[in-house]
Amino acid sequence: DTAVSQTPKYLVTQMGNDKSIKCEQNLGHDTMYWYKQDSKKFLKIMFSYNNKELIINETVPNRFSPKSPDKAHLNLHINSLELGDSAVYFCASSQRFDDGELFFGEGSRLTVL
Amino acid sequence: KQEVTQIPAALSVPEGENLVLNCSFTDSAIYNLQWFRQDPGKGLTSLLLIQSSQREQTSGRLNASLDKSSGRSTLYIAASQPGDSATYLCARGNNNDMRFGAGTRLTVKP
Numbered sequence: 001d002t003a004v005s006q007t008p009k010y011l012v013t014q015m016g017n018d019k020s021i022k023c024e025q026n027l028g029h030d031t032m033y034w035y036k037q038d039s040k041k042f043l044k045i046m047f048s049y050n051n052k053e054l055i056i057n058e059t060v061p062n063r064f065s066p067k068s069p070d071k072a073h074l075n076l077h078i079n080s081l082e083l084g085d086s087a088v089y090f091c092a093s094s095q096r097f098d099d100g101e102l103f104f105g106e107g108s109r110l111t112v113l
Numbered sequence: 114k115q116e117v118t119q120i121p122a123a124l125s126v127p128e129g130e131n132l133v134l135n136c137s138f139t140d141s142a143i144y145n146l147q148w149f150r151q152d153p154g155k156g157l158t159s160l161l162l163i164q165s166s167q168r169e170q171t172s173g174r175l176n177a178s179l180d181k182s183s184g185r186s187t188l189y190i191a192a193s194q195p196g197d198s199a200t201y202l203c204a205r206g207n208n209n210d211m212r213f214g215a216g217t218r219l220t221v222k223p
Contacts (some may be wrong), residue, residue, distance in 0.1 A: 004156075033211075037215075040215065041151075041200065041215060041216055042213070042215050043157075043202065043204075043213035044211065044213070045211060048210070056210055075188040090156060090157070090174070092157075100206075101145075101147065101159055101162045102149075102157075102159060102204070102211055103145060104157040104158075104159075104160065104205075105156055106147075106155060106156040107154075107155070107156050
């Protein structure tokens, strides 16, 4: 049973396309996150949702739009993809929004050609 | 500005050695400090979580300490094994916001 699952695991697409990455957690957690890991392996938070409400929105281009239909899902939509969007995107969840332990998905590797 | 720094960036040791990985952070008002392991092409696996009120946590051969006043945490790995080879990341948590270091890439040679 996968606690935090992301799909797709790999995504190769052309510049200018729109794509989505889905994330689901079956841990009953209240808070979900999207992180971006760049080529230098540096992880940076992009968004955080608590009970479907946006809590953190870092300086991310508005081409990136998270959507949380319910507490167990946080999807990431990316419009007009650019070369610099190529990275591994990780979804994570925690039980509480203030001091919970983070549980990560396996990551989605996005390659923009 | 690098909020979380990990030293060294890479470390190679022979099997059986004890080793220490270092993590420093600039914001002392933290909620928790978490250590993760990342294998190549994989997601992050939580190893240890230290709440701000705690000084250390232990799990098997791993021991993590937290010193908020100096803004430092260490991960101690005893009797290292080749299976410990991975990248180890620390992250400081502050009110729904986890900030990660760049990681230490550990190689344990048989």
